[in-house]
Amino acid sequence: MSTPPVPRTRPVGLLDRRWRATTVGMVAIMSLISFVYLAVATAMPTAAVELDGVALYGLAFGGAFAASVLCTVIAGVWNDARGPKWPMWTGITLFSLGLVVAGSAVSMLMLIAGRVVQGFGGGLIGVTMYIVVAQVYPEELRPKVFASFATAWVVPAVVGPSITGLVVDHLDWRWVFLSVPALAIPAALLMRTTVNRAGSTDKPVRPDAARLIRWAAAAAAAAGVLQLAGQQSGATAVLLIIPAIVTLVVVVPRLLPRGTFSGARGLPTVVALRGLTSATFAGTEVFVPLLLTEQRNLSPVIVGIGVSLGACSWALGSWWQGRDRLTWSRVQLIRRGTGSLAAGVALVTLLVIGEVPVAIGFAGWLLCGLGMGLAYPALSALVLDLSDVNTRGHNTAALKLSETLFTTVLLTATASLFAALLPMGGTIGYLVCFSIPLVLAVLALSRASGVTPHRT
Structure with missing residues (x-):
């Protein structure tokens, strides 16, 4: 039978x-x-x-x-x-x-x-x-x-x-x-x-809750001052930025998992990657519309469509990584996501060369969004996988702090650099401000295999 x-x-x-x-x-x-x-x-x-x-x-x-x-x-x-x-x-x-x-x-x-x-x-x-x-x-x-x-x-x-x-x-x-x-x-x-x-x-x-909250208050004040400094110029900006950065250098390592800045495997790398990838994307996104408008003379409608491509490809990548039949592991998703992000930023950076077609930059921005769509949800899921029921809240907070603070520091730094370099001509300013996110993206790619506690 x-x-x-x-x-x-x-x-x-x-x-x-x-x-x-x-x-x-x-x-x-x-x-x-x-x-x-x-x-x-x-x-x-x-x-x-x-x-x-x-x-x-x-x-x-x-x-x-x-x-x-x-x-x-x-x-x-x-x-x-x-x-x-x-x-x-x-x-x-x-x-x-x-x-x-x-x-x-x-x-x-x-x-x-x-x-x-x-x-x-x-x-x-x-x-x-x-x-x-x-x-x-x-x-x-x-x-x-x-x-x-x-x-x-x-x-x-x-x-x-x-x-x-x-x-x-x-x-x-x-x-x-x-x-x-x-x-x-x-x-x-x-x-x-x-x-x-x-x-x-x-x-x-x-037991360390009160101490964590005190450190968080200091980080919050410094982050708020940094965001305020990004809207200033000249000596005022410098006077705000320097003490805020010093405060964050002292405080942030106490709020994130030990080993976040030294390359420790597992949770520290997951938290570091969230900061690196988010800062890379945001740092690139800020200057793309300005370059397309100021250097390439594109209309606001075309610029808006181009910028929206990154958001749409992010959604596409997120959908892809959540498919039932997906055979990629979370490590593979993060490797490919950070690789796509790095390649995308490299292509966007080429837009500072006037002879490079705008389509190359749009393709790069598509890759940036796609990479974030693959890596971002995978990092979110991993932080829960690597946490027990007693530490989920603390580790999730660390993940979000990393994203927020890395991005804030990068945006403040690139805004200040761009303003300082503007008298030398726009091209050098754009080149520097795209190169910094590119370095972060390559660093993220190099650390992507360390998201699990043991080598795979």
Whole structure:
């Protein structure tokens, strides 16, 4: 008697009824955070003029940024000790409350205060989302979850600035802030059952928690000053940058895993790669539109399409790495992702040569996005794989801090260098400012094999 064939089971997806509401809610929250991040840059000039606060313009960004850095570390400690329930709801509440305060502001100081509260909430949400992923989704679905997070950032990146511009022009800049909490509430309700079921614990707070938070406060202040310095010039910028960099050099190694800067295998390399790849992409992205506009005389529409290619290829790479039939290991994904990123930055750098076709630069930017799409979710999944239940929050916070601080330092450094080199002609400035991300990308590629504790 022949054995009847075993029916082929359909792969379980993120929209399976067990995870559908949670997935939709989390992706919606991430999309709203992304939208706010991008929309504020469009709406803030109008808000600053109306509130007679142009002199305080930088603080509206630096304050929120510093608050987010501080709460990233607090979120790690809190999640490890008490679970994701209260950090998540506190984060969403602060994020929404901050937006309401900012949107209702009658002075620039009130707007800045709202932005700081919003930054506190964003820092809590960013870490806690990862803890919910670790506790709710099986390991094989985590790459898909992180791919959906990437899409949640890409879509607002493509359509957000246009929507914000229409709102500011035809309604009021305040609605950019006030509309988001109304959308965040139903998204949070979709997650309610799952997050509450993930629950709260009552484990001992790690003994070094107070010291970590003090170091985080120092790093947050330095990072905020660096972002503010990026909007200054001359002696003012130098006076802000030097003490901020010194503070970060002292503080950051105490917040990241030991061995992050010395090449230790496993978690330290994962954390380092997140910083290197994110800084590479952001450092390249900042100068691509400027070069295309100022050196190649392309129209804003063409420049916008070119920049959007990177976002779209990032989403494509994220989708690819989350496929059910993918045979690449996470190490291979990271190797190929960092390789694609390095190749892409090299091609973009060629645009400083006037005879090189613009299409070469666009192809390079596509490769940059594709590389990030392959590597970024893989690094997110790896940090959970390499953490036990007692250290997920702390390690996730380290991952996010690495991304934030590496990127901030690079952007401040390249902005200062570009301004200093501008009198020598634009070409040399672009060459230097693309070469630095290229070096970081090559360094990331050289360290990609070290993401596992043992050689593979």
